[in-house]
Amino acid sequence: MSAPGLPARLAAAELLIGVLSDGIMLGDLVDRLPDDLPPPARARAQSLAAMVLRNLEPIDTVLEQFLTRKPPARAMQALRIAAAEMLIDEVAPHAAVDAAVRAARNDPKTARLSGLVNAVARNISREGFDIWAQMDPQRLPNWLRTPLVRAYGEDTVDAMERVHAGGAPLDLTLRGDLPEGLEGEMAPTGTLRRYRPGQVSALPGYDEGAFWVQDAAAALPARVLDAKPGERVLDLCAAPGGKTLQLAAAGADVVALDISSKRLERVRQNLDRTRLKAEIVRADALKWTPDAPFDAILLDAPCTATGTLRRHPDLPFVKTGEENKSLVQLQRELLERSAQWVKPGGRLVFCTCSLLPSEGEVPVARFLETRPDWTLDPIDAEALGGDAEWCVDGALRLRPDFWAEQGGMDGFYIARLRKKA
Incomplete structure (x- = not known):
């Protein structure tokens, strides 16, 4: 035995x-x-x-x-x-x-x-x-630590490393009211945080689709987009579907597009469990064209995912930083292409779960330099339940060392762009 x-x-x-x-x-x-x-x-x-x-x-x-x-x-x-x-x-x-x-x-x-x-x-x-007791937290690999120190300073990177060593609590986005028996601490941004995760599928409300797993930072792009009932919204690079669920729960008419059939199956399963609806499209976004423009688009672009090390500590051992160059190019192409599909006066939220400015601030700045028909729509972090320091030049720059005493959050860059009417 x-x-x-x-x-x-x-x-x-x-x-x-x-x-x-x-x-x-x-x-x-x-x-x-x-x-x-x-x-x-x-x-x-x-x-x-x-x-x-x-x-x-x-x-x-x-x-x-x-x-x-x-x-x-x-x-x-x-x-x-x-x-x-x-x-x-x-x-x-x-x-x-x-x-x-x-x-x-x-x-x-x-x-x-x-x-x-x-x-x-x-x-x-x-x-x-x-x-x-005398050990320092594990250091990030040099390919990542060096640009992060350049962007944020040594003290901030040290703080990130301390948070990474502690791992991540389990964050849940609720579809509606808190299910009876589901315990946790409600974060100011509306995420339910559990410090004793437990088996997710055994938690109260799981079978009824009352929640889904989603880091507090990852839940903010959809809130920034602020989809309204009846709006036609595209969730681009949608899998595994947390943002699709948020947009559908808001009452939007959602199209969830991703290139991966396997990952889209997870979106479909999540929609079925939560009893929410969205049109699922498997396609290469660089070749796909919608049949009508959208009121709003959420583009969670592929990236190095360096902001998710709290939850994915395997990344430093698998990736080398060589992926960054091709991903940056892909982000720019996706941003340019998706911008063509937004109605005049509509909005586009561009986000990446990366800590590298080359995968956030830089592509957005270059896009705005060449597109006078678009403007940056500043985000109010405090209105979302966050802190003023999260806002940098009108966008959200989230870091793992924010909420450090409560377990931190994923690193994210979130910018809201608006197409001029």
Whole structure:
């Protein structure tokens, strides 16, 4: 019989190997986990892997104090997971040590190392906490840290790194009233924040479609667009569909367009669960043309997603920054093309979940320089429940270190543009 929690820990080790050795995104790896792995174990595996990734550098520093050389991958992952459970997740040391030893014995290639795993894990349980208390948060990779320091300063980037190390609470956007039994803290912007996430599908109101998962920052672009009942609205690059749901819940006539059939299936599932309606279109936006102009368009453009590291700590290990140049070009093309589909007097919200100005401020500034028929429509952050410091030159520049004591938020750039009548 499996030890309690062992399947989740074994799955977490496989996820870590997939990210660190094979360069595969964590979300893709989770989709490949065995179908017979129960949902709670699947969620725990993902949580453990993410916890290790966002603290890999300091965890390995602790392990180095008790290792003369790095063991094979699966033994190393067992130790990393045990260290994370003890030092961060407050799992009882005897349980974390026992699970690490069982994980080592589970693989014929590492069974002979179970004694080493046991000794190192026990040393961590005795001496690791004092070492851990002196560790600084994990630093961002240089390809990202250097431009961020240039844009925001060293102190701000240090603050971002502290927030990244803590992970992210679970943020929910409500369709209407708060369902009975669903607990959380209501943020000023209207997001329900849960510090003990739990299994999402088991939360009160899930089956009734009373909410959907959406970071507090990601919920703001649709609020900035402010769709009205009956307006014809396009959600461009719509998947996984959180903004589509917001626009549909506001009563707009929504077209949700994305290039990925697989990701659009998630949009369809979310619409079905929440009992909301939108027209789903699978197409390449650079080749597609609507049959009529829109009152408003929300363009959540593809980007490096550097603002989402709280929730996606695998990104620094999978991406290199080389993607930035091609993405910036794609953002400019999508902005230019979608601007053609807006009615005179209509509005377009351009946003990216990136912290890099090259994927936010720069493309919007260049667009406005060449398009005298468009103007920037300033956003009032305080009217949205936010803080004045979120506004920079009329747009929203959101950062992970905002709301730091409450768990932070995703990094986002949001600009509202209006087509002159």
